[in-house]
Amino acid sequence: MERALQILEIVELIVGHVAGDPTENGVPRRVDDKSPRLGQLEKLARVARAWWRPAVKGLYHDVNAFHVHRLLAILHPDWKCDKTPDDMPTYMQWNRFLAYTRYVRLITAYIQNGPYNQDPSFLCNAVVFETLAVLQARYSPTRSIFPNLEILNLSVNDESALCSTVVLFQPKLRWFACNFIEGTPRGIPKLLEAMAHRASEIRHVSLAIIKSQAVSSSDVKQIGLALPRLLQLKEFMLSKESLCS
Numbered sequence: 001m002e003r004a005l006q007i008l009e010i011v012e013l014i015v016g017h018v019a020g021d022p023t024e025n026g027v028p029r030r031v032d033d034k035s036p037r038l039g040q041l042e043k044l045a046r047v048a049r050a051w052w053r054p055a056v057k058g059l060y061h062d063v064n065a066f067h068v069h070r071l072l073a074i075l076h077p078d079w080k081c082d083k084t085p086d087d088m089p090t091y092m093q094w095n096r097f098l099a100y101t102r103y104v105r106l107i108t109a110y111i112q113n114g115p116y117n118q119d120p121s122f123l124c125n126a127v128v129f130e131t132l133a134v135l136q137a138r139y140s141p142t143r144s145i146f147p148n149l150e151i152l153n154l155s156v157n158d159e160s161a162l163c164s165t166v167v168l169f170q171p172k173l174r175w176f177a178c179n180f181i182e183g184t185p186r187g188i189p190k191l192l193e194a195m196a197h198r199a200s201e202i203r204h205v206s207l208a209i210i211k212s213q214a215v216s217s218s219d220v221k222q223i224g225l226a227l228p229r230l231l232q233l234k235e236f237m238l239s240k241e242s243l244c245s
Contacts, residue, residue, distance in 0.1 A: 126164035169198035189222035196229035
């Protein structure tokens with residue numbers, strides 16, 4: 001029996017059963033903060049070394065702000081989604097953080113710049129990602145923070161929050177969707193340029209301007225100039241009733 005529980009295929013079947021049935025696309029459902037599966041997968045990760053990888057993969061393949069908060073705690077126990085600690089993490093903490101983030105495939109988050117007016121467990125402050133960019137440059141400038149990230153679904157409240165997301169652009173990123181909630185959605189051309197440089201395999205980009213001001217005609221022109229640099233792009237959507245002010 002003990003030998004059987006060391007076989008990867010059997011371990012993955014057990015973890016998959018705990019993680020839940022897959023969705024329509026064959027991707028396991030996200031383990032939410034109130035789900036009993038969260039504690040069960042955490043316990044499985046501590047059973048043995050052979051169980052850690054499948055269990056962590058089940059925990060963090062699809063993450064939201066709650067999971068980002070948990071990942072940040074690896075770097076520093078006082079690091080929350082709405083603030084960063086005064087002291088920097090050690091190399092050991094950083095490498096442990098990367099050991100977890102390598103399993104992230106999908107991120108969904110509302111990134112806000114400025115003080116929170118909602119529960120911070122559901123939001124990420126832009127300063128978090130700005131600090132992650134600094135840490136990446138300091139500890140591992142040639143390594144991606146989320147090397148296997150494929151889908152990025154974001155909502156932002158201003159240009160600063162938008163620019164902070166560049167650190168999430170990774171080589172394997174295929175799908176990027178962003179909702180602009182407030183303010184003027186400036187910075188889109190610069191975002192597309194960064195995407196072309198950091199996420200060369202991007203295929204789908206969808207931008208929705210919800211409560212923001214309209215995109216200026218000059219920005220629309222710059223967007224048109226930036227799009228040809230996304231060589232693998234198959235679909236680009238920019239939605240609002242009026243795009244030019």
